[in-house]
Amino acid sequence: MADIRMRVNGSIEKLDVEPRVSLLDALREHLGLTGTKKGCDQGACGACTVLADGERIVSCLALAVQYADRDITTIEGVTSPLQRSFVRHDGFQCGYCTSGQICSAVGMLTEHAAGAPSAVTGDLATMEIELTAEEIRERMSGNLCRCGAYNGIVAAIEEGIR
């Protein structure tokens, strides 16, 4: 067992976990933060996306012990205008992917603000990349929504950045 500390949604949490426990399971089963979801446990669906020091990660492919002393934000700790725009634009149906979509969008906007290009960015030298619908789709392409609310998700993020 490993004794670790972690700042989660602003408060210091002590965890006593096996080294093999994923960050996702630590959050859900040890800290009771069940808002973060497990869709595939293989890093392919994005439902488990959380923010580690502001950067989006898939928590199913992370071990809790790797994140000792880091600052983790889960959906329970997110207060973003994106949440309202997801509602306004019908950006989900069953809601199972939604925590991950919102955390991912928050992290994506931080990456964009820092000037990170994506696979569809034309001019890599430019400092001001316009977040077009195509850019948003590409940058959100790690998050699966089986209900297919993608057009609503893109519209919600477009509204969120205005």
Next chain:
Amino acid sequence: MTTKLFGEPVRRREDARLVSGEGRFLDDLGQQALAAAFVRSPHAHARITSIDVDAALEVAGLVAIYTWEDLPAGVAEPLPLLIPHPALTHGRTAYPLARDIVRHVGEPIVMVVARDRYLAEDICSLIEIGYEYFKPVVGLEEAVSSTHLVHQDVPGNVGAHLVQEVPSAGGQSAAEAIAAAPHTLAFRLDIERSACMPLEGKGVYARWDADDESLRVYSSTQTSTSVRMAIAAKLGLPLPKVEVIAPDVGGGFGVKIVHPWPEEVLVPWAARLLNQEIKWTEDRREHFISSAHERAQIQHVQVGFDDAGRVLGLSVEILHDHGAYTPYGIIVPIITSTQLLGPYRIGAYRVEFSSIYTNTVQVTPYRGAGRPQGVFCMERTMDKIAQKLGLDRADVRAANFIQPDQFPYDQGLIFQDGRPLIYDSGDYPESLRKLKDLIGWDEFPALRESARAEGRRLGIGLGCYVEGTGVGPYEGGHIQITSDGRVHVSTGLTSQGQGHETVFAQIAATELGVPIERVSVVTGDTRRFGYAVGTFASRAAVMSGNAIALACRKVREKALRVAADALEADPRDLEITDGVVHVVGSPAASIPLATVAVLSNPLRYAFDEEAKRATQFATTGSMDRPPVAEGEEPGLEGKGYYSPIRSTFASGMHAAIVETDPETAEIRILRYAVVHDCGKMINPMLVEGQIHGGVAQGVGGALYEKMVYDEHGQLLNASFMDFLMPYATEIPHIETDHLETPSPLNPLGIKGAGEAGVIPVSAVIAAAIEDAEGFPIDRMPISPSDLYDLRLRSPR
């Protein structure tokens, strides 16, 4: 009805909890429960010769290990065959834990209960199982020609064989009509397997209450009432001692209507036996290899038609792959063979299907449930007719349409509900006109030519469908208005993201004349409503929506009676607005519904200020009548049931413009247009969402999704890395237009919308690729590699 919310794009009442991580899905419950895990067969076809648990027994934290031999009589039997049919002569279902033979990779053999899931899986890995291997049967053509059998007592691997035949008006058979037709075509179509793949897998959490001798089960299911009956029957418990609740469910799309899954019987059984809470949540690989798939068919088509492209005779032979077991009967091929006819009035029709066993995961309905295959068949046929005659593809369809004055239209077949396939209403020519306008059908040839001049390949395609929705037998709704003025609505069917809490609240608020904020809706909880069928076949809005409306009308009538007494008015002069009953024309003469609720329940004891009004010395009722009049019941409460004579038929038409890369064969959807008619819309925003979701799954089926089995019956792409589903990058902007042709069959005039979006997409995309490339596209899905290979074989 003055508080009109029916038909408005009301925002979803489910949403606040879901954007803040406060949804309660199955695995969010029972955090202290023991965990179950399963040892599943790694082989597609084998006899179990030994199970050695010795090493597993040493692990600290182990609670129990169960094999088939440990199961009591009711639990040890094969799982039920849910939908028997006379043509299903050789239906077979699995044991909850394999008894001696395993018939697909993923079949459960051993159940382990342990302190947590990590441990449970450790223990599973220590259990040694010996096998005697058999040659697996994989693939439809191999299954029908093979001497190897999936079930030793099922000759030819044929589970069911069904023929339906409708002669022409002149009495000709399809064969005769085709033989006599001026033009004929014959071809083969192939459709691959896909699967529902809800982002939340299945899951069961059971709590036995030893003091009360009762069982509470939470399941990520599309039918909690039916799971409840199955558990009570299997475990030999009185029905009132079992409650089943579907919490927030992370998508279903069909797979969660199947029940009871082995785990839905085993987890409650073990929870009772051990007197401990137990939970099992399905992992992604388990969902791939041990839940259900759908779609796979081979179709042989013969068609005869006249110079205008009118179909004179159509004959379709279908081979349908139903995997290793048939718990859901032959619903999928029945729907394919009956819904194939779409919006068309054809001469003579013959359809024959064989439903075939293979050593693969069982096949049960996935959104669309056989319709995408049927529509692929009919729409490819229409395109081939147009091609052969040199006619416009839209014109050929128009020449075959059932006309608006021909409803009700009897197709002469028996549908999936066992009732005649009679279309209730529709306006197909108007849908086509709208679609052509929306996509710019008539202007497209010029666009294609100008793109071609730049070396680009563009193509356009369209597809039409009719969807039987709202199948019976029934659903119910219960309404209770409590003395605080709140309206509590419940219905037995379940929700998986459709927005039922919102649309059912819209219906109740509109019917009762109350603000929607005062209405709360509960679905899928047998403690609240015990009679239901379930959520499938685009039926929830039609079935429960109408049942709730009928229940509201009963309660409204009673509220007006009670209010009329209090106001000394005629009930016919009363109206309810914003939760207040008032006399039309004199707003001062009014009484809040909350007070009506108090007065409707004569009290002996006052529990609060409001309740004092209903106690024996406060009321002014007649001394000649009992406090509760004969034939009345206390309270503002009522139930309603809706049971339709037959299904109602929604319809729609889609069109797409695609671009194919001349070098890489990459396929891009440039535009996607939908015209949809689901009768009167309760909430256009939610209808739109359902359409979008369906189209997204349809695009997956058209371009990406297939289950790749090798000859050993191993599913090679059982992960989200290898089974490709659309992300935001693959789904185009979707343009929609609506028609509202009310259904004459139900009080609200509505038709279902849940599956519509997915149904024609493969046909539409195939048509558009064919148009861009100039050679036939007869299989789905089609990847860039497939298209590249087709180009090599089909010189332009």
